[in-house]
Amino acid sequence: MKLLTCPINGSRPIQEFTYGGAVRDMPAPDAVNDEQWGDYVFHRNGYPEVKREWWYHTASGVWFIAERDVVNDVIVRTYLYSKGND
Amino acid sequence: MPYQLLRFAMRKKYPEPRMFRSPDKLRDEYDVVIIGGGGHGLATAYYLAKNHGITDVAVLDQGYIGGGGTGRNTAIIRSNYLTEQGVAFYQRSVNLYADLSRELDFNLFYTKRGHYTLAHSDASMRTMRWRAEVNKHVGVDSEVVGPGFIKKEIPQIDLQCGGHQPPIVGALYHPPGAIARHDAVAWTYARGADRHGVEIHQKTKVTGIEVRDHAVAGVHTDKGFVKARKVLSAVAGWTTHITKMIDLHTPLVIHPLQALVTEPLKPWLDAIVVSGSLHVYMSQSTRGEVVGGASLDPYELISMRSTLDFAESMAGYFVDLFPCLSNVKIMRQWAGLCDMTPDFSPIMGTTPIRGFYIDAGWGTYGFKATPVCGETLAHTIAHNEEHKLIRLFTLARFGRFELVGEKGAASVGH
Numbered sequence: 001m002k003l004l005t006c007p008i009n010g011s012r013p014i015q016e017f018t019y020g021g022a023v024r025d026m027p028a029p030d031a032v033n034d035e036q037w038g039d040y041v042f043h044r045n046g047y048p049e050v051k052r053e054w055w056y057h058t059a060s061g062v063w064f065i066a067e068r069d070v071v072n073d074v075i076v077r078t079y080l081y082s083k084g085n086d
Numbered sequence: 087m088p089y090q091l092l093r094f095a096m097r098k099k100y101p102e103p104r105m106f107r108s109p110d111k112l113r114d115e116y117d118v119v120i121i122g123g124g125g126h127g128l129a130t131a132y133y134l135a136k137n138h139g140i141t142d143v144a145v146l147d148q149g150y151i152g153g154g155g156t157g158r159n160t161a162i163i164r165s166n167y168l169t170e171q172g173v174a175f176y177q178r179s180v181n182l183y184a185d186l187s188r189e190l191d192f193n194l195f196y197t198k199r200g201h202y203t204l205a206h207s208d209a210s211m212r213t214m215r216w217r218a219e220v221n222k223h224v225g226v227d228s229e230v231v232g233p234g235f236i237k238k239e240i241p242q243i244d245l246q247c248g249g250h251q252p253p254i255v256g257a258l259y260h261p262p263g264a265i266a267r268h269d270a271v272a273w274t275y276a277r278g279a280d281r282h283g284v285e286i287h288q289k290t291k292v293t294g295i296e297v298r299d300h301a302v303a304g305v306h307t308d309k310g311f312v313k314a315r316k317v318l319s320a321v322a323g324w325t326t327h328i329t330k331m332i333d334l335h336t337p338l339v340i341h342p343l344q345a346l347v348t349e350p351l352k353p354w355l356d357a358i359v360v361s362g363s364l365h366v367y368m369s370q371s372t373r374g375e376v377v378g379g380a381s382l383d384p385y386e387l388i389s390m391r392s393t394l395d396f397a398e399s400m401a402g403y404f405v406d407l408f409p410c411l412s413n414v415k416i417m418r419q420w421a422g423l424c425d426m427t428p429d430f431s432p433i434m435g436t437t438p439i440r441g442f443y444i445d446a447g448w449g450t451y452g453f454k455a456t457p458v459c460g461e462t463l464a465h466t467i468a469h470n471e472e473h474k475l476i477r478l479f480t481l482a483r484f485g486r487f488e489l490v491g492e493k494g495a496a497s498v499g500h
């Protein structure tokens with residue numbers, strides 16, 4: 001069984017979680033043109049490396065961040081989001 | 087054991103002719119370099135030579151040909167998509183497939199089975215009706231059928247799904263749905279291209295793309311630099327390595343897709359059966375194995391590992407649909423890499439780099455498109471302009487917010 005550590009609930013089976021995609025910065029909508037906005041909306045970094053991702057513990061409703069190596073599925077660390085650690 | 091077979095096995099020298107040559111050295115320069123010896127790359131090489139007389143072509147593969155998605159898929163061929171453009175494109179591919187064994191002079195075991203997409207709710211019946219009407223409008227054979235018809239054609243099915251799932255209320259029936267032998271598709275396109283003079287280099291990995299003045303100048307490989315006027319990247323689940331080399335932004339995210347086969351059984355299941363609600367699909371191969379697959383793994387992962395979760399959940403759904411499978415053993419399971427786009431449509435054609443073309447975003451549905459990809463990409467490379475069947479699939483569509491929504495017809499991986 002694959003485990004993921006929720007910062008609130010501890011180590012749980014990964015089936016209890018929902019993947020929320022990579023952590024990304026949204027540009028100010030008024031400051032960019034349509035093409036740049038399209039780049040933000042659609043384009044992703046699909047390159048294999050360690051990534052910062054949003055994960056959601058479905059049972060308890062906790063969103064948090066996991067750093068995960070998307071090549072070998074090793075979770076490096078998990079923590080709650082707060083301004084400053086982004 | 088037949089005596090002939092024994093004699094064949096004992097020969098010192100391999101008695102069959104090789105499908106294609108293995109040149110031991112790369113030349114310094116080619117007109118066209120194709121990265122990726124999957125079905126798409128090899129078919130493109132074949133049609134470049136055959137339809138456009140361009141034979142100074144090298145296909146490079148980091149492993150062996152057909153070792154990517156081409157040799158890992160569940161080999162379903164169909165054209166019952168949701169958008170008019172999608173249907174027209176896939177229908178061209180089905181037409182090419184139907185004649186491909188003759189054209190390439192090799193039995194590809196292309197067999198029409200009939201394809202059923204089961205509906206377990208009113209909402210999915212609505213999508214089935216929508217797909218049937220779009221299909222019929224462009225001349226593709228699809229219709230909505232009720233539970234009685236399904237039970238008559240597939241008597242082993244349990245319409246109540248063992249009471250564990252919502253019952254089957256109907257299906258989209260697509261009689262031309264077919265399967266073919268996927269390895270043979272790669273080998274015979276390779277042979278066809280080779281006969282026209284194309285060089286196929288296995289175990290040759292592209293490590294960099296040389297770009298000068300916004301135009302492609304060649305590729306770096308682990309066997310040295312090769313000059314080329316035109317380069318196609320047809321590497322499906324490896325595309326994000328290539329796009330990183332040239333800093334090309336795409337929406338591609340890679341997920342694994344898993345599949346399995348059971349032990350071989352006497353032929354009993356003629357149809358291809360898909361359930362979007364149960365996230366499962368299956369068919370029986372010519373060898374008798376029941377081949378099955380599911381939806382994508384739920385999160386990004388660039389690895390071809392298999393999971394017990396998958397085998398367990400598939401086994402459950404298999405038995406929900408076909409109780410007769412309850413004592414059958416699973417023989418193998420495996421996974422492949424799927425390069426996904428947000429609209430479940432591919433990315434094909436020109437890029438901002440002159441002479442550099444891309445074929446990607448094939449996700450879970452690219453095997454059926456192999457012939458039409460080859461044909462349209464060859465045209466695109468020869469004329470430096472997208473073939474009309476693929477104009478909507480350009481990378482630039484995302485910047486223009488012009489997506490080609492095929493999710494409703496493509497979300498269970500096949």
Ligand SMILES: Cc1cc2nc3c(=O)[nH]c(=O)nc-3n(C[C@H](O)[C@H](O)[C@H](O)COP(=O)(O)OP(=O)(O)OC[C@H]3O[C@@H](n4cnc5c(N)ncnc54)[C@H](O)[C@@H]3O)c2cc1C
Nearest residue numbers: 122124125126148154155156159160162292422452453454
């Ligand atoms: C389990 C599973 C089931 C599927 N079922 C179906 C189905 O039923 N029907 C359907 O239509 N589709 C299906 N698909 C999707 C289909 O398999 C793919 O979309 C299709 O095979 C892609 O073909 P391709 O030629 O583009 O790429 P591939 O066959 O993946 O070939 C890419 C090649 O590029 C090579 N390569 C990568 N990087 C480099 C490099 N840097 N240098 C040199 N070479 C490189 C690789 O070695 C590989 O051989 C399925 C996929 C999976 C995984």
